[in-house]
Amino acid sequence: xxxxxxxxxxPRSPGRPRSIRADEAIIEATLDLLAEGSTxxxxxxxxxxxxxxxxxxxxxxRWAGKDALLLDALRRLKGVLAQPAGHSxxxxxxxxxxxxxxxxxxxxxxxxxxxxxxxxRSTDQFQLYQNxxxxxxxxxxEVLRRGIxxxxxxxxxxxxxxxxxxxxxxxxxxxxxxxxxxxxxxxPERVVDAVLEGIRAR
Amino acid sequence: xxxxxxxxxxPRSPGRPRSIRADEAIIEATLDLLAEGSTxxxxxxxxxxxxxxxxxxxxxxRWAGKDALLLDALRRLKGVLAQPAGHSxxxxxxxxxxxxxxxxxxxxxxxxxxxxxxxxRSTDQFQLYQNxxxxxxxxxxEVLRRGIxxxxxxxxxxxxxxxxxxxxxxxxxxxxxxxxxxxxxxxPERVVDAVLEGIRAR
DNA sequence: GCGTTACGAGTCTGACCCGTATCGTATTGC
DNA sequence: GCAATACGATACGGGTCAGACTCGTAACGC
Numbered sequence: 101x102x103x104x105x106x107x108x109x110x111p112r113s114p115g116r117p118r119s120i121r122a123d124e125a126i127i128e129a130t131l132d133l134l135a136e137g138s139t140x141x142x143x144x145x146x147x148x149x150x151x152x153x154x155x156x157x158x159x160x161x162r163w164a165g166k167d168a169l170l171l172d173a174l175r176r177l178k179g180v181l182a183q184p185a186g187h188s189x190x191x192x193x194x195x196x197x198x199x200x201x202x203x204x205x206x207x208x209x210x211x212x213x214x215x216x217x218x219x220x221r222s223t224d225q226f227q228l229y230q231n232x233x234x235x236x237x238x239x240x241x242e243v244l245r246r247g248i249x250x251x252x253x254x255x256x257x258x259x260x261x262x263x264x265x266x267x268x269x270x271x272x273x274x275x276x277x278x279x280x281x282x283x284x285x286x287x288p289e290r291v292v293d294a295v296l297e298g299i300r301a302r
Numbered sequence: 303x304x305x306x307x308x309x310x311x312x313p314r315s316p317g318r319p320r321s322i323r324a325d326e327a328i329i330e331a332t333l334d335l336l337a338e339g340s341t342x343x344x345x346x347x348x349x350x351x352x353x354x355x356x357x358x359x360x361x362x363x364r365w366a367g368k369d370a371l372l373l374d375a376l377r378r379l380k381g382v383l384a385q386p387a388g389h390s391x392x393x394x395x396x397x398x399x400x401x402x403x404x405x406x407x408x409x410x411x412x413x414x415x416x417x418x419x420x421x422x423r424s425t426d427q428f429q430l431y432q433n434x435x436x437x438x439x440x441x442x443x444e445v446l447r448r449g450i451x452x453x454x455x456x457x458x459x460x461x462x463x464x465x466x467x468x469x470x471x472x473x474x475x476x477x478x479x480x481x482x483x484x485x486x487x488x489x490p491e492r493v494v495d496a497v498l499e500g501i502r503a504r
Numbered sequence: 505g506c507g508t509t510a511c512g513a514g515t516c517t518g519a520c521c522c523g524t525a526t527c528g529t530a531t532t533g534c
Numbered sequence: 535g536c537a538a539t540a541c542g543a544t545a546c547g548g549g550t551c552a553g554a555c556t557c558g559t560a561a562c563g564c
Contacts, residue, residue, distance in 0.1 A: 115539025116531040122541080137423065139343055144521060155542045160523070217419030219478055221339065226479070237481065257501045260484055261471070261492045267480070268470025269463070276421055277428070278469065279439065282462055290463045298500025299459045317509025318561040324511080346551060357512045362553070 125152040126159055130173040135207035140218050171228060177211065178232050179203030181239060189247035190292060196240050197266050198288035201274035213275045237263060265295050327354040328361055332375040337409035342420055373426060380434045381405030383441060391449035392494060398442050399468050400490035403476040415477045439465055467497050
């Protein structure tokens with residue numbers, strides 16, 4: 101069920117075809133319920149069916165269970181990647197850091213934190229999470245490498261650690277509200293500048 | 303039930319006194335089950351009672367429900383604070399960063415991530431979380447202020463942002479396994495040094 | 505010994521949910 | 535029209551759990 105695209109060029113099976121509207125409605129209902137504050141495990145097939153205006157059987161006909169459905173639904177959620185302009189390394193980093201936890205779909209913001217907890221329980225969801233963030237990591241890695249090549253950044257920095265340095269503060273603030281007094285708006289710029297300059301007196 | 307200490311100097315009520323061993327057993331069972339991988343909401347009073355070798359009524363006699371019990375149990379969990387030596391600002395920061403997510407109670411490590419998700423759902427648990435981390439933030443703030451006073455750190459840095467800078471990378475790695483390729487052992491030192499020196503070429 | 509309260513263990517009702525099955529109906533190819 | 539498959543709705547048996555309750559027993563002050 102993971103790749104429903106394969107049905108497109110199938111030899112056409114007899115009988116009434118599956119409703120695409122039902123597909124959409126089920127996925128949307130799942131994401132809506134999650135965004136409204138339901139936990140992943142508090143989410144029930146029955147609630148999804150009711151919300152989607154769909155019979156339970158219609159869901160079970162498409163997915164093996166809640167996990168499979170969730171995986172598909174969350175896959176649908178990941179928004180577009182922020183595209184660094186490529187002029188200034190600093191500005192590109194500010195853009196990427198600011199994009200952490202932000203997506204085109206406003207529901208993503210609410211859903212991400214509850215994904216965070218699932219990461220430690222299920223290998224599938226850990227993989228899903230890694231699939232979402234690894235292209236974003238790659239983007240940042242390229243900007244940092246470019247900075248090194250251009251001589252803007254030191255050549256001896258550990259790129260992977262630097263990425264964690266840039267991402268961590270933003271992520272704990274967005275996901276955990278780590279420090280309620282911190283200005284989330286200004287944080288990307290401040291983080292990037294602090295990491296660039298360091299804090300040691302000189 | 304939050305402050306059971308108040309019973310100590312009460313005018314002594316008649317009848318059999320409540321068993322302190324039962325108190326302990328219930329709390330311990332709760333923490334054990336959480337550490338074994340149970341989610342907060344998958345945790346049931348029945349399971350706790352069974353694990354503690356206690357009747358369900360014994361639990362309900364003490365706490366209003368699962369939330370109240372959880373709050374008490376998690377309160378019990380927070381370990382001792384790491385104590386910076388006060389010699390070198392860098393070493394103190396490495397110590398504090400390394401202590402993130404580490405506690406005397408080995409169960410804490412398993413339980414913390416699942417607390418993370420709860421933070422966004424319940425105000426109580428958000429408060430609890432803040433109560434746990436704010437003394438640790440204070441500790442780090444003092445070290446940073448000392449560094450500024452001693453002239454080791456620049457005077458114009460934003461202390462709150464700097465704390466997020468130091469804490470974030472370690473936290474996302476420990477709680478979310480943000481980057482599986484990152485060496486968690488070496489991370490505290492690397493983070494502190496990178497934040498101290500900055501990454502800009504000069 | 506007596507009243508009081510707590511204890512572990514268990515029972516009971518009412519939720520909620522899963523996953524399957526079965527309705528009558530709708531939509532497709534042949 | 536007919537077989538095949540889909541649809542929404544609903545019912546089912548089986549499961550877990552919350553809370554309140556009931557046992558017979560145990561521990562306290564008086």
